[in-house]
Amino acid sequence: MKTSYDLIYDVVMRIPRGKVATYGLVANLAGNRRWARVVGYALHVNPKPGVIPCHRVVNRFGGLARAFAFGGVNMQRTLLEEEGVAFRPDGTVDLEKHLWTGD
């Protein structure tokens, strides 16, 4: 079944390795910035694990979601570090350096 989520998934999958995007940004690229909530919902259901790099999606603060439960926040930090993403002392991603604006 095809839904608006596919749009969001497509954008999220477009995120290049070593970069991250915010929910609002993904929503914006998906078509509308108001989809920010829908984006979170889409990743929440995460119907295609392994195909959708949810760890590359962060909130506008650069921090991970509160209920990040696909493996643990700890895991996400590791994954991003493996991709070359720099983390701040506060544990947030440096959006100024790794924020994917849609290329």
Place this chain on the structure above:
DNA sequence: TTAATGACCTATC
């Protein structure tokens, strides 16, 4: 079909 929920963001007090 209506009502309720959600990994958000922006604006206002």
Place this chain on the structure above:
DNA sequence: CGATAGGCCATTA
């Protein structure tokens, strides 16, 4: 500057 409320959209029950 810090905290609170609201809004918007789609999905699920």
